[in-house]
Amino acid sequence: MRHSQMLIPTMKEDPADAQVVSHRLMLRAGMIKRVAAGIYSYLPLGLRVLQKVSQIVREEMNSVGGQEILMPMAQPAELWKKSGRWSEYGPELLRLKDRKQADFCLGPTHEEVVTELMSDHIKSYRQLPQTVYQIQTKFRDETRPRFGLMRAREFIMKDAYSFDVDQAGAICSYEKMYQAYWRIFQRCGLRFKAVEADTGSIGGNRSHEFQVLADTGEDLIANCDHCGYAANIELANVFVATDSSHTEELPYEKVLTPSQKTCVEVADFLGVSIDKTVKTVLFMADDKPIMALCRGDHEINESKLKKALHANWARLMTDEEARLLVGPTGFLGPVGLNPEIRIVVDRVLSKMPSLITGANQQDYHLAHVVCNRDFPAEFLDLHSATLGDICGQCQVSPFVFHRGIEVGHIFYLGTKYSEPMHACYLDEKGCEKTIEMGCYGIGIGRTAAAAIEQNHDAKGIVWPLALAPFQVSLVRLGQDEEVVKTADQLYRTMLENNIEVLYDDRDERPGVKFADHDLIGCPVRVTVGGRSLKEGLIEVKRRSSDEVSRVALDSVITYIAEQLAPTKV
RNA sequence: CGGGGUGUAGCUCAGCUUGGUAGAGCGCUUGGUUCGGGACCAAGAGGCCGCAUGUUCAAAUCAUGUUACCCCGACCA
Numbered sequence: 001m002r003h004s005q006m007l008i009p010t011m012k013e014d015p016a017d018a019q020v021v022s023h024r025l026m027l028r029a030g031m032i033k034r035v036a037a038g039i040y041s042y043l044p045l046g047l048r049v050l051q052k053v054s055q056i057v058r059e060e061m062n063s064v065g066g067q068e069i070l071m072p073m074a075q076p077a078e079l080w081k082k083s084g085r086w087s088e089y090g091p092e093l094l095r096l097k098d099r100k101q102a103d104f105c106l107g108p109t110h111e112e113v114v115t116e117l118m119s120d121h122i123k124s125y126r127q128l129p130q131t132v133y134q135i136q137t138k139f140r141d142e143t144r145p146r147f148g149l150m151r152a153r154e155f156i157m158k159d160a161y162s163f164d165v166d167q168a169g170a171i172c173s174y175e176k177m178y179q180a181y182w183r184i185f186q187r188c189g190l191r192f193k194a195v196e197a198d199t200g201s202i203g204g205n206r207s208h209e210f211q212v213l214a215d216t217g218e219d220l221i222a223n224c225d226h227c228g229y230a231a232n233i234e235l236a237n238v239f240v241a242t243d244s245s246h247t248e249e250l251p252y253e254k255v256l257t258p259s260q261k262t263c264v265e266v267a268d269f270l271g272v273s274i275d276k277t278v279k280t281v282l283f284m285a286d287d288k289p290i291m292a293l294c295r296g297d298h299e300i301n302e303s304k305l306k307k308a309l310h311a312n313w314a315r316l317m318t319d320e321e322a323r324l325l326v327g328p329t330g331f332l333g334p335v336g337l338n339p340e341i342r343i344v345v346d347r348v349l350s351k352m353p354s355l356i357t358g359a360n361q362q363d364y365h366l367a368h369v370v371c372n373r374d375f376p377a378e379f380l381d382l383h384s385a386t387l388g389d390i391c392g393q394c395q396v397s398p399f400v401f402h403r404g405i406e407v408g409h410i411f412y413l414g415t416k417y418s419e420p421m422h423a424c425y426l427d428e429k430g431c432e433k434t435i436e437m438g439c440y441g442i443g444i445g446r447t448a449a450a451a452i453e454q455n456h457d458a459k460g461i462v463w464p465l466a467l468a469p470f471q472v473s474l475v476r477l478g479q480d481e482e483v484v485k486t487a488d489q490l491y492r493t494m495l496e497n498n499i500e501v502l503y504d505d506r507d508e509r510p511g512v513k514f515a516d517h518d519l520i521g522c523p524v525r526v527t528v529g530g531r532s533l534k535e536g537l538i539e540v541k542r543r544s545s546d547e548v549s550r551v552a553l554d555s556v557i558t559y560i561a562e563q564l565a566p567t568k569v
Numbered sequence: 570c571g572g573g574g575u576g577u578a579g580c581u582c583a584g585c586u587u588g589g590u591a592g593a594g595c596g597c598u599u600g601g602u603u604c605g606g607g608a609c610c611a612a613g614a615g616g617c618c619g620c621a622u623g624u625u626c627a628a629a630u631c632a633u634g635u636u637a638c639c640c641c642g643a644c645c646a
Contacts, residue, residue, distance in 0.1 A: 012595065012607065013581050017639050037638065091570095092645070109646060143570070143644055157646085316643090409646060441646060477605060511606040518606090529605060539605095 001470070002491075003504040003516075007044055010516050020216050022452035023148030025461050029520045031469075038145025038153030045520065048469035049448045050156060054135050056187050056466065057158045057442055060180045066133045066160055071113045073137055077103030079112040082421050094141045106139035111417045111439060114161045119423030122435065125165050128425060129173060133160035135444065149445035150405065151218075160440040165427070167414070170436035174206065174412045177440045181210050181408050184442070189464025190451055193402070195221050196231035197409065198303050206412035210442075211404030212450035221402045222385040227394035234303045236385035236399065237392030240347040250354075250368040252335065257365045261330025263296030266356065266365055278355045278369075280332040282322045285314035289325060291334055293357070294346040298383040308344065308380040327360030334375040335359070335366055343375060346382040405450040406443075413437040461521030462543050470502040471564050473522040477510050477529035486553065487528040490538070493557055499564065501526075518543070524563050526556070 009030040017034075018024040026032045031046030042050060058068065077095070080086035085093075086103075094106045107113065114132065122128065138157045145153045162173035178194065185192045190212050197209035209232060211221055222236035223229075231237065260269045267274040277296030282289065283305065290309065292300045306314045319329050326332055326341070334343050334357060349355060355369040371377035389399050417423070418435040427433050448467065455462045465471065472494065476487040487505070494501045502522060504513050510529075517525055527539040537550040540559060551559045 009579080009596095011580060016575090016581070019640080034638095090644085138646090140646080144640095144642095146639085151645090159646090406646085411646085439646085443646090479604095509604055509606085509608065511604095511608085513607095514605085515607050527605085531605065 001044075001502055003502055004506045006502075008516075008520070009043070010519055018148065020147045020150065020453070021456055022150060022216075022449040025452055025456060025519070026148055026449070029461060032149065038142060038151070040149065040152060040154075045469045046448075049463075049467055050444055052467045052469075053188065053444050053447050054156075054158070057135065057184055057444070060184045060187070061131075061133045061158070061160060064131070064176045064180045066131045068134065069117075069132045070134050070136060071107070071110050071117070073107050073139065074104050075107045075110075075113055077105060079116055080105060083112050083115070083417055084420055085112070092140050092142060094139050108138055108140040109439075109441075110134070110136075110159055111161070111413075111437075112421070115417045115421045115423050115437070118161075118163050119418070119421060119435070122163065122423070122425050125425055125427045125433075128435070129162065129164045129169055131160060131162045131173060131177075133158060133440075147449070149449040152445065155446070156444040158442040158444060162438040162440070163418075163423075164436045164438075165425070165433065167436055170412055170414070170438055171206075174410065174438050177410050177438065178208060181410065181440070181442070185210055185212070185407065185447075187466055188447060188451060189455075189466050190407075190447075191454060192407070193221060193223065193230050193404065195223075195404075196229075196235055198232060198235050198307075208410050209404075209406050210408035210410075211402075212407050212447070212454060213402050214405055214450060214453040215403050216453050217403035217405040219404045219406055220384075221404045222389070222391075222399040223402060224391035224394060224397050225400055226397035227391060229391055229393035231385075233385040233401070234301055236389075238348075238381065238383070238385050239390040239392040239395045240351060252354075252366045252368045252370070252374050254359055254361075254364050255367050256363060257331075258363045260363075260365075267296060270356065270365075270367075272356065276352070276356055278333075278349065278357045280334065280358055282317040282326065282332065283314050284317055284321075285309050285311040289317070289341045290314070291326070291332070291337065291341050291343045292346075292382055293334060293343070293349060293355075293377075294383045295348050295352075298346065298348065298386060300346070300382050301384040304382050304384070305344070305380075308382060327358070328362045331358040331360060331362055331364060333357035333360055333366055333369070334377075335369060337375065343377060344380050344382065345371060345377040347379045348383065349377075350379045405446065405453060407447045407450050408440075408442040410440040411438060413439055456521075459515070460519035463521045463523060465523045465564065465566075468522050469520065470500045470522045472499055472501040472524045472526055472560060473517045473520070474501050474503045475510075475513050475517060475525060475527045476503070476505055477513070477527065479507060480530050483528055483530050483533055486533060486538075490526070490528060490553075490556065494560070497557055497561065499557075499560060524560060526560065 011028045014024050015027045018027055031043055032040045035041055077086055096104050135158045139154050142153050145151055164170040164173055192210055192212045194208050194210050197207045220233040222231055222233050257266055257269055260266045263274055263277040263279050267277050274296045279294050279296050281292050281300045294300050302314055322329050357366050357369050359366045385399055391397050415434045418437050423435045424432050451467050452461050491503045521543055523543050525541045532539055536553050538553055538556045539548050539550055541548045
């Protein structure tokens with residue numbers, strides 16, 4: 001493409017409302033334009049990048065037997081009532097009415113539509129397994145969209161769904177997807193990790209996230225260098241020694257702690273280290289009161305709590321609720337508690353001989369409190385993995401932590417959707433069985449944004465070759481007749497050789513052109529200018545390096561082709 | 570959903586305290602000089618100062634309401 005004929009509105013200055021680097025650079029490079037909060041138009045360059053990602057995804061989906069389909073964005077409420085999610089899914093589901101006042105929603109995901117589709121057509125075990133996928137626009141009415149394409153309300157996603165006769169088949173489909181995902185992000189040229197993950201509201205009981213490693217990521221990953229175990233900290237299996245070598249002999253006693261509410265304050269006040277104190281947090285889970293305890297320097301993880309309780313929902317109690325039910329916040333504790341309130345205790349506390357807890361009385365705490373002597377304790381894994389925690393898998397190394405951007409997520413669903421929606425088939429014996437499902441998502445735009453987070457410098461984007469909007473920027477300097485003739489010829493030759501090239505034929509000064517090229521970030525820059533051309537030479541420079549090669553005109557195409565060989569990038 | 574902030578030209582922002590002709594830089598158009606890392610000179614185009622109501626002879630400026638956007642938190646395949 002000729003730059004002069006393309007809509008590439010680059011900006012010299014940073015837009016005021018873009019905080020993260022990928023958002024800023026996509027706006028500045030003229031790839032996206034904000035239409036509303038979390039809703040964007042994709043301009044030619046941006047769309048080309050999305051198409052690059054999509055094509056890689058498409059090829060790898062096809063290679064594991066995926067069949068591409070396309071489902072609607074507008075979905076009838078009826079389907080969602082069938083699965084039960086019309087009431088379960090919160091305000092993130094954008095609901096609307098058609099002219100007949102019938103309820104619809106914009107699809108945030110497509111389990112309902114696809115399950116209905118497949119259950120209508122699959123009658124026999126002979127038709128299984130099947131995997132379908134689509135690359136389509138989703139809408140999720142996020143409470144707080146931000147970071148450009150990283151967390152948009154309307155976004156493009158690849159979602160795939162597998163249908164199998166039994167669990168073994170479903171796990172096999174899951175494994176194939178896992179491998180395909182691995183290849184996809186490798187081909188995109190990204191540094192990433194596959195980690196064990198929470199299943200969230202999608203449900204199911206086996207799940208991995210594919211996380212692109214970047215300091216600006218919103219997710220925290222715990223990684224074990226010893227055994228290779230990696231998981232989202234919300235899920236990470238933390239090792240806890242089970243035996244307690246010595247026991248506390250002293251009975252518990254009340255100590256005065258005037259106005260010392262936080263664990264830090266209490267520990268300072270009593271002159272003990274913070275890991276001797278206990279944090280007490282009250283929750284409501286499925287309408288029942290829960291008291292959760294963890295070590296003073298840890299945090300209760302709500303998703304772990306929810307999972308451990310097998311609860312549908314859990315939320316923090318308000319201060320007011322806590323005060324009425326138990327006592328003043330800051331001085332809460334498990335001793336002498338109303339037996340109606342279930343007490344769950346992080347496993348870490350099981351190896352502590354005694355605890356310092358709140359006394360449920362203003363300005364008092366209790367020391368020498370012992371689990372299962374002074375209160376009934378139910379030990380569960382409740383805290384997010386934190387610095388110093390040992391890997392629960394190999395029980396050898398402490399975790400190392402990374403920040404990541406979740407670009408893909410795969411789930412084994414079992415019969416979570418097929419059961420309520422009666423997606424069944426007849427087996428060899430003519431018995432009706434429920435189909436086993438899996439679902440698999442990749443954020444297309446988020447993958448592009450993550451690539452920028454990971455690959456940029458002060459001047460702009462440094463695209464991995466596989467995702468770049470063009471492989472080559474052909475920069476023509478000046479309007480000198482010989483230069484124009486050579487550049488035009490080179491442009492045509494590149495097109496004939498199937499090299500994707502953005503030809504900067506604009507009548508701009510060199511500085512402007514180079515700056516735009518650096519901002520847009522195509523991997524290879526080819527410069528045609530009078531200075532080198534006098535000697536019959538063309539300049540070739542990689543975006544990722546400062547080194548400029550001067551190559552004879554007649555061998556430049558070969559040289560460029562070498563630069564674009566996969567091994568070089 | 571709670572807390573904070575901001576809406577003035579395509580972009581970045583000044584002006585508002587103390588009411589009285591709408592401003593700058595970048596970008597855009599035209600002409601000229603330039604031309605290997607975001608040039609210079611000159612002349613232009615471009616705004617219902619987010620929207621509504623109120624106060625006032627007079628509102629970008631004051632008041633009330635509303636809406637949009639941004640940030641922190643809660644939430645979140």
